[in-house]
Amino acid sequence: MNNPITVEVTRGKLVESRHRGLAVVTDGDGAIVFSAGDVDAVTFPRSACKAMQALPLVETGAADAYGFGMKELALACSSHSGEDEHVALAASMLKAAGRDESVLECGAHWSFEQPVLIHQARTLEKPTALHNNCSGKHSGFVCACCHSGEDPRGYAGYDHPLQAEIRGIMESLTGTPLGRDNCGTDGCSIPTYAVPLVALARGFGKMATGKGLEPVRAAASKRLIEACMAEPFYVAGTKRFCTRLMQVAPGKIFAKTGAEGVFCALLPEKGLSFAVKCEDGTTRAAESMIAALLARHFDKDMPEHAALMAMANHSMRNWIGLHVGDVRVTDVLFG
Amino acid sequence: MNNPITVEVTRGKLVESRHRGLAVVTDGDGAIVFSAGDVDAVTFPRSACKAMQALPLVETGAADAYGFGMKELALACSSHSGEDEHVALAASMLKAAGRDESVLECGAHWSFEQPVLIHQARTLEKPTALHNNCSGKHSGFVCACCHSGEDPRGYAGYDHPLQAEIRGIMESLTGTPLGRDNCGTDGCSIPTYAVPLVALARGFGKMATGKGLEPVRAAASKRLIEACMAEPFYVAGTKRFCTRLMQVAPGKIFAKTGAEGVFCALLPEKGLSFAVKCEDGTTRAAESMIAALLARHFDKDMPEHAALMAMANHSMRNWIGLHVGDVRVTDVLFG
Numbered sequence: 001m002n003n004p005i006t007v008e009v010t011r012g013k014l015v016e017s018r019h020r021g022l023a024v025v026t027d028g029d030g031a032i033v034f035s036a037g038d039v040d041a042v043t044f045p046r047s048a049c050k051a052m053q054a055l056p057l058v059e060t061g062a063a064d065a066y067g068f069g070m071k072e073l074a075l076a077c078s079s080h081s082g083e084d085e086h087v088a089l090a091a092s093m094l095k096a097a098g099r100d101e102s103v104l105e106c107g108a109h110w111s112f113e114q115p116v117l118i119h120q121a122r123t124l125e126k127p128t129a130l131h132n133n134c135s136g137k138h139s140g141f142v143c144a145c146c147h148s149g150e151d152p153r154g155y156a157g158y159d160h161p162l163q164a165e166i167r168g169i170m171e172s173l174t175g176t177p178l179g180r181d182n183c184g185t186d187g188c189s190i191p192t193y194a195v196p197l198v199a200l201a202r203g204f205g206k207m208a209t210g211k212g213l214e215p216v217r218a219a220a221s222k223r224l225i226e227a228c229m230a231e232p233f234y235v236a237g238t239k240r241f242c243t244r245l246m247q248v249a250p251g252k253i254f255a256k257t258g259a260e261g262v263f264c265a266l267l268p269e270k271g272l273s274f275a276v277k278c279e280d281g282t283t284r285a286a287e288s289m290i291a292a293l294l295a296r297h298f299d300k301d302m303p304e305h306a307a308l309m310a311m312a313n314h315s316m317r318n319w320i321g322l323h324v325g326d327v328r329v330t331d332v333l334f335g
Numbered sequence: 336m337n338n339p340i341t342v343e344v345t346r347g348k349l350v351e352s353r354h355r356g357l358a359v360v361t362d363g364d365g366a367i368v369f370s371a372g373d374v375d376a377v378t379f380p381r382s383a384c385k386a387m388q389a390l391p392l393v394e395t396g397a398a399d400a401y402g403f404g405m406k407e408l409a410l411a412c413s414s415h416s417g418e419d420e421h422v423a424l425a426a427s428m429l430k431a432a433g434r435d436e437s438v439l440e441c442g443a444h445w446s447f448e449q450p451v452l453i454h455q456a457r458t459l460e461k462p463t464a465l466h467n468n469c470s471g472k473h474s475g476f477v478c479a480c481c482h483s484g485e486d487p488r489g490y491a492g493y494d495h496p497l498q499a500e501i502r503g504i505m506e507s508l509t510g511t512p513l514g515r516d517n518c519g520t521d522g523c524s525i526p527t528y529a530v531p532l533v534a535l536a537r538g539f540g541k542m543a544t545g546k547g548l549e550p551v552r553a554a555a556s557k558r559l560i561e562a563c564m565a566e567p568f569y570v571a572g573t574k575r576f577c578t579r580l581m582q583v584a585p586g587k588i589f590a591k592t593g594a595e596g597v598f599c600a601l602l603p604e605k606g607l608s609f610a611v612k613c614e615d616g617t618t619r620a621a622e623s624m625i626a627a628l629l630a631r632h633f634d635k636d637m638p639e640h641a642a643l644m645a646m647a648n649h650s651m652r653n654w655i656g657l658h659v660g661d662v663r664v665t666d667v668l669f670g
Contacts, residue, residue: 279615
């Protein structure tokens with residue numbers, strides 16, 4: 001099917017570029033309350049599902065054993081910007097498990113955020129694995145292994161017991177069989193599994209409500225979601241969209257982006273779960289889509305609604321500050 | 336109409352993201368020899384049409400008066416990376432006209448290219464207008480004004496005589512009436528005009544063949560295209576796609592990208608002109624599209640064909656070098 005145009009980018013009086021997308025919202029029972037596009041098509045959640053991948057860190061008792069608080073749990077679910085605070089916290093998590101960055105298998109990269117990259121260029125010869133946007137998640141993996149007495153070496157591999165455990169968790173949450181056929185390798189080298197977008201939404205919905213989950217998993221899910229909402233800086237970073245979304249309504253919105261235009265979000269109090277994918281993989285469109293869908297569930301008179309709509313529809317300015325065009329969502333998201 | 340999927344991005348065994356696009360190839364008479372998608376739809380050429388915008392620099396005699404060679408003309412048509420050589424050459428062009436960077440109206444930004452940005456961060460407090468990717472074009476504008484005895488102040492504005500002249504040139508080349516209704520403001524603050532993609536291809540085709548152009552314009556067009564092909568580093572920069580495309584077949588390929596997924600190219604010896612637009616504005620797709628279309632016009636046994644197809648279809652590796660997926664063009668571009 002042709003997925004609908006969900007976001008337009010204008011210049012002058014004309015539309016310059018168009019993004020097509022899939023979007024789904026499910027309620028506390030997993031029922032679809034809104035959908036656009038082919039939401040049964042499989043999508044790699046990429047980093048959007050990091051909170052699911054962080055469950056072993058809590059469920060094994062590693063987080064408690066190492067004394068991790070909200071910040072550490074948020075970082076374990078993060079795609080952080082590599083700011084100094086993120087890097088230091090990831091290092092301290094590894095230290096708690098008696099390890100250091102040499103155990104990380106995610107590879108190294110400079111920050112994707114320009115101001116952070118400039119700071120890094122001025123203070124580092126080159127980045128380490130601790131600067132990788134996934135270093136919090138990987139540090140969480142290492143901690144889960146160490147606390148369980150498992151050798152963390154090879155923890156990123158498909159056949160390592162940790163990845164097998166995560167595969168089982170994600171199968172259970174999404175209700176989708178996962179294996180080599182729907183497996184890809186993520187940027188940080190761990191397996192990522194393509195699932196229907198609606199299954200991804202339902203999986204996060206279970207984390208929000210705990211419905212159908214074992215008590216240990218329900219409690220771990222609640223704790224991770226609450227940690228992200230409490231420490232949004234540690235889920236992404238300064239001026240990042242995930243962080244800003246969660247700052248709009250503290251404690252009421254969970255949000256997490258993934259590469260190639262994926263975004264997941266929760267309104268835990270309402271049991272609502274949101275998942276979007278921009279067909280072409282563009283982040284700006286996924287951001288506008290998720291903000292617009294979230295806005296619909298806040299009263300139009302409330303500041304949260306206005307703040308979210310301002311994140312969905314926003315103007316673009318050029319290097320000298322002239323207004324040149326707009327990014328705006330289409331009516332498809334308000335059907 | 337629904338534009339076709341022209342580029343797919345895979346991960347594991349699955350397609351992760353899809354790009355739709357428009358593409359057109361015209362011959363030396365402006366006849367369409369290939370098209371895909373709605374090529375009559377209007378597209379902002381953005382920086383892809385810089386060679387058209389550089390015509391006054393040559394036609395007024397400014398380039399000769401200031402002693403500009405191939406490198407300066409290439410830079411006047413460029414979206415450069417802000418490497419030291421680009422910045423120094425833009426400064427020297429302004430100096431030839433008795434001006435300096437304070438006259439530039441393009442604004443300042445850090446390089447878009449990570450290695451250059453890291454170098455800039457380590458050597459500059461902040462970038463100036465000379466580091467703007469459009470500083471060569473703007474320096475050419477200033478030189479054209481100064482040589483003609485026109486005050487360059489306000490040269491970026493719609494009503495300045497220079498922009499009126501460029502508007503006339505682009506109307507003539509594209510055969511499209513240009514005015515406030517199809518005008519937008521570009522990132523560097525000059526007007527940009529939306530024209531049908533096929534009209535953009537025909538305009539560049541005229542620059543390649545000189546057919547239907549006054550002798551002065553035909554000569555200036557030939558000189559600019561040849562300068563870009565002779566000095567591809569000054570049209571973009573180290574490892575940039577425009578530069579690499581022109582290096583594949585020196586003197587045979589002209590290529591220029593524009594923001595929001597536009598790419599134009601010429602095979603001047605064959606009189607062929609190429610224009611593509613990725614519907615969603617993504618550069619990676621425009622790059623693959625233009626490389627694949629160019630490849631079709633080189634013998635399959637020749638190294639140029641293989642080199643261009645390797646730029647159209649290429650693998651993606653993650654931070655530790657694992658192959659995670661591919662960017663590949665679809666059969667639509669080989670219809």
